Amino acid sequence: MGQERYTVVEGGSVTTPKGFKAGGLHCGLKKTDRNDLAAILCEVPATAAAVYTTNLFQAAPLQVTRESLADGRLRAVVVNSGNANACTGEQGEADAYEMRSAAARHLGVAERDVAVASTGVIGELLKMDCVRSGLAQLPEKLDGGAAGAEQFSQAILTTDLVKKECCVRLTVGGEAVTIAGAAKGSGMIHPNMATMLGFVTTDAAVAGEDLLALLRAATDTTFNMITVDGDTSTNDMLIALASGLAGREPLTRQHPDWAAFVEAFTHVCRHLAMAIARDGEGAAHLIEVRVSGAADRDAARAIAKTIVGSSLVKSAVFGADANWGRIIAAAGRAGVPMSTDRVDIALGGIEVLKGSRPVAFDEAAALAYLQGDTVEITVKLADGEGEATAWGCDLTYDYVRINAAYRT
Amino acid sequence: MGQERYTVVEGGSVTTPKGFKAGGLHCGLKKTDRNDLAAILCEVPATAAAVYTTNLFQAAPLQVTRESLADGRLRAVVVNSGNANACTGEQGEADAYEMRSAAARHLGVAERDVAVASTGVIGELLKMDCVRSGLAQLPEKLDGGAAGAEQFSQAILTTDLVKKECCVRLTVGGEAVTIAGAAKGSGMIHPNMATMLGFVTTDAAVAGEDLLALLRAATDTTFNMITVDGDTSTNDMLIALASGLAGREPLTRQHPDWAAFVEAFTHVCRHLAMAIARDGEGAAHLIEVRVSGAADRDAARAIAKTIVGSSLVKSAVFGADANWGRIIAAAGRAGVPMSTDRVDIALGGIEVLKGSRPVAFDEAAALAYLQGDTVEITVKLADGEGEATAWGCDLTYDYVRINAAYRT
Numbered sequence: 001m002g003q004e005r006y007t008v009v010e011g012g013s014v015t016t017p018k019g020f021k022a023g024g025l026h027c028g029l030k031k032t033d034r035n036d037l038a039a040i041l042c043e044v045p046a047t048a049a050a051v052y053t054t055n056l057f058q059a060a061p062l063q064v065t066r067e068s069l070a071d072g073r074l075r076a077v078v079v080n081s082g083n084a085n086a087c088t089g090e091q092g093e094a095d096a097y098e099m100r101s102a103a104a105r106h107l108g109v110a111e112r113d114v115a116v117a118s119t120g121v122i123g124e125l126l127k128m129d130c131v132r133s134g135l136a137q138l139p140e141k142l143d144g145g146a147a148g149a150e151q152f153s154q155a156i157l158t159t160d161l162v163k164k165e166c167c168v169r170l171t172v173g174g175e176a177v178t179i180a181g182a183a184k185g186s187g188m189i190h191p192n193m194a195t196m197l198g199f200v201t202t203d204a205a206v207a208g209e210d211l212l213a214l215l216r217a218a219t220d221t222t223f224n225m226i227t228v229d230g231d232t233s234t235n236d237m238l239i240a241l242a243s244g245l246a247g248r249e250p251l252t253r254q255h256p257d258w259a260a261f262v263e264a265f266t267h268v269c270r271h272l273a274m275a276i277a278r279d280g281e282g283a284a285h286l287i288e289v290r291v292s293g294a295a296d297r298d299a300a301r302a303i304a305k306t307i308v309g310s311s312l313v314k315s316a317v318f319g320a321d322a323n324w325g326r327i328i329a330a331a332g333r334a335g336v337p338m339s340t341d342r343v344d345i346a347l348g349g350i351e352v353l354k355g356s357r358p359v360a361f362d363e364a365a366a367l368a369y370l371q372g373d374t375v376e377i378t379v380k381l382a383d384g385e386g387e388a389t390a391w392g393c394d395l396t397y398d399y400v401r402i403n404a405a406y407r408t
Numbered sequence: 409m410g411q412e413r414y415t416v417v418e419g420g421s422v423t424t425p426k427g428f429k430a431g432g433l434h435c436g437l438k439k440t441d442r443n444d445l446a447a448i449l450c451e452v453p454a455t456a457a458a459v460y461t462t463n464l465f466q467a468a469p470l471q472v473t474r475e476s477l478a479d480g481r482l483r484a485v486v487v488n489s490g491n492a493n494a495c496t497g498e499q500g501e502a503d504a505y506e507m508r509s510a511a512a513r514h515l516g517v518a519e520r521d522v523a524v525a526s527t528g529v530i531g532e533l534l535k536m537d538c539v540r541s542g543l544a545q546l547p548e549k550l551d552g553g554a555a556g557a558e559q560f561s562q563a564i565l566t567t568d569l570v571k572k573e574c575c576v577r578l579t580v581g582g583e584a585v586t587i588a589g590a591a592k593g594s595g596m597i598h599p600n601m602a603t604m605l606g607f608v609t610t611d612a613a614v615a616g617e618d619l620l621a622l623l624r625a626a627t628d629t630t631f632n633m634i635t636v637d638g639d640t641s642t643n644d645m646l647i648a649l650a651s652g653l654a655g656r657e658p659l660t661r662q663h664p665d666w667a668a669f670v671e672a673f674t675h676v677c678r679h680l681a682m683a684i685a686r687d688g689e690g691a692a693h694l695i696e697v698r699v700s701g702a703a704d705r706d707a708a709r710a711i712a713k714t715i716v717g718s719s720l721v722k723s724a725v726f727g728a729d730a731n732w733g734r735i736i737a738a739a740g741r742a743g744v745p746m747s748t749d750r751v752d753i754a755l756g757g758i759e760v761l762k763g764s765r766p767v768a769f770d771e772a773a774a775l776a777y778l779q780g781d782t783v784e785i786t787v788k789l790a791d792g793e794g795e796a797t798a799w800g801c802d803l804t805y806d807y808v809r810i811n812a813a814y815r816t
Contacts, residue, residue, distance in 0.1 A: 056748050057740035089765055122733035123766045124736030234737055325530035329642055332465035340464050355499055358531045397808050404727030
């Protein structure tokens, strides 16, 4: 990432940027006593933008959130885990709307300023009695400190092992601006969990169209470049809120600090995306695939995602097997042209293929490297300037165990 | 398949059609003592056609076979297992050509009438001393009976658990015509095994262009509709040989019995393809996904292949979990349009989703059904007449064990 023009705020969270409160509680949607209902509240109308799953079967909350975001502003986001409210028909839509209206009433904001997100089981109706009583207690749980953010980050998790947060700070027009995010990853131990939810807060004063363009661009190189099992969920949603309470200057694409803001914003998205891949179902390794020299960026993206999504590559990483044959075979089926006689492949710093010819490498060193926490696969082509990086995780016995587990 | 105009020949094999001999032996390419070198020989120049992997990284034997097939005729096919001769550079090409010339010399046929196929490890050079001595002994191993075919079918296997053969007979112009096939499936217990090789023999007198068109069409609905792990190999090849020794009439697309021949030929391909899916790595179940009512045939194919290839659907089948949410989520990411509110899903005869709404079903009955050997997933859409069927297998602990196994 070169010379960063931002700094990471250790321990920072979605409430670190000025103007945001957050909190969560257990209302009964999860069988355990873990938090399953949460909200982020902005003390002023925040400029807001969102991106949604491309799955044709979209859960009811996405429709409600689209409606609230029509004017590009939000005051609050309310989230439940334990139930995706997907494939639930008209009742599911009614429940999502009631979730929005009840949250608005208890938080004292307008309905159209509330976004709704859900993650959990597909095809089951929300226990609205739990949601109603939970929403009534939620306002008193919100605070602008680390405690509220902690409760929020815990509440959005499903079978994730760890909470996923990130916070960075940079200077815009001579004033400090903060960007933070929280996300939940892919846990599917209970069938049909939604895959990914992400929430980014900032106190920068960003125009709505610029925020949306930035969110889309950042998603394209971060959240859209991870895969755990290739299954796109019905509930994926990433929402960004900008309170504008830091800095007097509106931050636009013409602002001299815009590029720095883009870097910082993208860092938050990348950190969360990589955290999701690392915490993928049953994952023992984070896999990072870096492709360069592809015909163009789209070709590089296709190759990187095909390799990181290959069950054979994922299994080989689990087995600590320096198995370049599977890597090149995956590249060859990515559906994009490449010079097949000029491919270099390295695992970490260990070159295993040069000019599409096997390189004699130190198997012991490769084994040691592959047994580490993170495995970097570098693929260099000779077709152009296209570059892309994708992240995933290995395919393990635990993945099968988790996803073969009977629902009851 | 409705009323068949052909009959299955129990115990039939690639030597059942008139004019074909086959055989195999162990020459030392496999670490075990199992057969690893084999050939099919036709006593007359056979009309021949082939289809090849779409992977950009194609093994050397494919190039050699393309060359031999330029004139649409073959006398022999020589195959080795244990080494794919892929990503082996100029030496690999030279080895494939020598394998062809040595086979031609020992079999007493012209080089350009010999096709070469390999399956095994990627990136390692063939042990040509083994190949040479094996080819010298191969001619005496060939016979036109069941024994030779048995040796051939065993020799092409890698980690397949069972040999894969099929033979059918029909009447063309009042005379009996036989079609038979043998195939090897996806075994990857040793990293980088090639995925699929198929050989079809018939004594029908089919013109070359008609045979190729038929082979392509049959492949499209059979071998191209199976997936074990979504990884397309570098060595896939399907070769058809027609000796023309049965029946006086040349069989063309205009022949009144052409449709029956197409049905019979497709039956052989479908049987072999399904056998490969059923014998997929670690497979405990054969999964058949039938999609109907799609916008068109391509849409139906995309949806069927996406569902049967979904790691979550495959894991659910392994877990005997009637997990329709994963099926509909996979359909929703297939990249083709559909009416999302009019989807019916059934597992065997058990309806689980109707009009995109959950159906209360007997979980015990579903569990019992899913614990059976074959799982049929039926998806009915309301967008058109498009239909397609795809086959695959479940994702099991054994799949991970097999593919995580270290190479040495």
